[in-house]
Amino acid sequence: MxxxxxxxxxxxxxxxxxxxxxxxxxxxxxxxxxxxxxxxxxxxxxxxxxxxxxxxxxxxxxxxxxxxxxxxxxxxxxxxxxxxxQVEAPSSSTIAAIGDSITDGMRSSLNQNRRWPDALARRVAQSGDKSVAVVNLGISGNRLLTDSPCYGDALASRFGRDVLAQPGVKTVILLIGINDINFAAMPVHGGLDCDAPHTQVTADGLVAGYKRVIAAAHARGVRIFGATLTPAALPPQREAIRAEVNQWIRTSRAFDGVVDFDAALRDPADPTRLRRSFDSGDQIHPSDAGYSAMADAIPLQPVVGGLK
Structure with a gap:
């Protein structure tokens, strides 16, 4: 090389x-x-x-x-x-999955490629389409609005470099925001505090961040699908922000389409929590079965069909 x-x-x-x-x-x-x-x-x-x-x-x-x-x-x-x-394939296109640890695949099985973008790539291949790639741009701990000393630049800041600069990207699936909601309540640590700054966020603030990312994608002719924030057993005040954000994602029509990961993973008996079979054990990150259910919840025809 x-x-x-x-x-x-x-x-x-x-x-x-x-x-x-x-x-x-x-x-x-x-x-x-x-x-x-x-x-x-x-x-x-x-x-x-x-x-x-x-x-x-x-x-x-x-x-x-x-x-x-x-x-x-x-x-x-x-x-x-x-x-x-990068693989040279002039007639191909790319779906970029970007977000935090749930896109990164935290707590999925080691060496098994069981993250939801992996499962989506398998769904696309099984559909017979060999011209579409899926790239995983998730970073564990990443936030939409705030940089971190450990978890990288805020997604709204890194979107151009990490997504739009990728060759062949025509569609984005965006799942981000749960860390913005949670990290304000994390205890302050001496020395290196990975959750700092402990910035308080509102649903309106997150929506403004989504709109920045959507505008950047559309300026480059890239379609962007918004994914609802998944259940995380949050206390009432934080759960209210998650619910308000999800309502906006579903109804605003600001995105080119919606991927309802929340509906796919929530427990019917308690929608604020993951279904037990989809919970890896920490009440936030899905199990392998949960990640597979997320991939199955992606509307394949709108996501892939628009790449042609």
Missing amino acids: TFGGKPAVSVPPGGEIDSDPVRVAISAGMPYAVSSFMGREQKLIAWHRVSSQVNYLSMPGNHAGDASADAYRQRITQFAWVTGV
């Missing part, structure tokens, strides 16, 4: 760079390994915390070319260094 024809590259803090194209045979649905070597002076200061996937660190030395697993003794469950692989 080369970068501008050179075998090595320096990337400034906060920056990213694409490699030169690499000709390699690929098969749909197969896993691929990308190995890279970092210099002695390089420190890992940013990474994707929730990968739901085992990744490997080697023993000292340059083992990027090793086909054997012998040198890779340490396992981690974070993504580091590589943020994505």
